[in-house]
Amino acid sequence: MSNSEKYLQAFVTVLGIPAEDVPGLTYHCVPEWDSARHMELVAVIEEALGIMFEPDDILDFSGFEKGRELLSARYGVDFSK
């Protein structure tokens, strides 16, 4: 599974939202993405991609695309693979 697929799958698994609805999601824009699920999402992404979010990045992780940006720029996750 590619990093893009792992990242997408984390949202599907934690938020229970169909994959096609995940792009464009932002924190708190759907009831499923609340503070508790946010922390679960962080944990699942960390495990799937083998990284550990810095505390400030947990709060800055405010949407699907923003998360990709953070992971790519700050943790070197390659989403082209």
Add this chain to the structure above:
Amino acid sequence: MAKLSFKNFTLLTSAERDLVLEWRNADRIRCRMTNSHRIAPEEHERFVASLAGRSDCSYFLFLVDEVPVGVLDFLRIDSREKTCEPGLYIGDERYLGMGFPLYFCAFAHAFDDMGCELLCGSVRKDNPVSYGIGKRIFGGLDTGETETERRIEFRRSDWLRRKKELWARIKDNFKVEGITWS
């Protein structure tokens, strides 16, 4: 932009007290409490009335744009030792995403307004999310555990080091405009 406000339980209207009782007795919240029994209306009224003269604890209704959303409390307030135990929950499920700002407000009030040097807390082991927020975002330190709970502490020095950055992120990511207390 959202305005966050906190209203002391001693100032609550009858309707607000009823709302708090409804939240507190909801299974989702009750099962996470140390005292998890269902609270009767009379017991709740007595409890709120008893808060007027107490200095060892304080309870606040949390409002977002004047909509009641949750509860923040400070227990075991010790003004000599400058410690207390904060606790919080979101009662209105539409606002579960406001947990982070509520956490921030708890720390801001305890450290900056109440002058605490140390905050202590117990988090149930079946509540890894609260534990994770406390540890990873607010820099909590593990101080021990029982069979069912983890003990965690927060130091003023860590808060002072982190609060500016935290506030910037809370303000931006949660569109928070300001915080008021009454």
